[in-house]
Amino acid sequence: MHGKLLEIEKKDLVTVYCDFEKLFQNEKPVGAYIKRNLTCAAGNIFSSQGRHPIGFDKEYIELTAYFAKKEGYYEKVTAWFLIKNSISQKEDKLNERLYEILSELVNDEKILALCEKEVNFFLKITMISQND
Numbered sequence: 001m002h003g004k005l006l007e008i009e010k011k012d013l014v015t016v017y018c019d020f021e022k023l024f025q026n027e028k029p030v031g032a033y034i035k036r037n038l039t040c041a042a043g044n045i046f047s048s049q050g051r052h053p054i055g056f057d058k059e060y061i062e063l064t065a066y067f068a069k070k071e072g073y074y075e076k077v078t079a080w081f082l083i084k085n086s087i088s089q090k091e092d093k094l095n096e097r098l099y100e101i102l103s104e105l106v107n108d109e110k111i112l113a114l115c116e117k118e119v120n121f122f123l124k125i126t127m128i129s130q131n132d
Contacts, residue, residue: 039078039082042060042063042082042085057095060082060086061095061097061098061101064079064082064086064098065079065097065101067079068101068104068105073108073110073111076105076108076110076111077111079101079105080102080105080111080114080115083098083101083102083105084115084118086098
């Protein structure tokens, strides 16, 4: 079985996440760890300022939008985490499309309550950067 599980080469990010989705929702802690590690890795690659495969930015943004459009709290939190993890220490603003997704995401009161301080900071610095 583990051989089949690792057959993820040449798939886009949304497909990879969908392949792992049942593991993410596992009652045991392993699901959360797999999800967090995959999400962290994707965010680190995205924030590497162009040093990643061509088309990765688009896939990352599509993945974030995919989770943001879902109804469940769990999925929306994943979208928030992807947005948050997309910024490197050297960057001071969100990608324009991720900014739009975040602006829509915070319409959910539970998401806003979870991350209001950070969201307000991201929205503020991005607005300032766009006005410069």
